[in-house]
Amino acid sequence: MTLSQDLRLRIVDLAASGVSRRKAASHFKVSVSSAIRFVKQAEEVGHVDVKVRKRRKSRLDPYHSDILSWISQRPDLT
Numbered sequence: 001m002t003l004s005q006d007l008r009l010r011i012v013d014l015a016a017s018g019v020s021r022r023k024a025a026s027h028f029k030v031s032v033s034s035a036i037r038f039v040k041q042a043e044e045v046g047h048v049d050v051k052v053r054k055r056r057k058s059r060l061d062p063y064h065s066d067i068l069s070w071i072s073q074r075p076d077l078t
Helices: 005-016 021-028 032-045 061-073
Strands: none
Touching (some): 005 021, 005 032, 021 032
């Protein structure tokens, strides 16, 4: 589950005001590891945007066009 940008910023702001990361996590009812990660990301990168995930390769990728052509020929195949 992805936490909202606003919540991430509030956690970082609270931690920057002197509250520990653990207490900030407790205050907003998120995991301690998430609060630590958000503050660390804000310090290193300068923002707390959600990281873009790379698309994972599938074993079926080489057969993509073949599979789509089979489905177009027989729509009830799936």
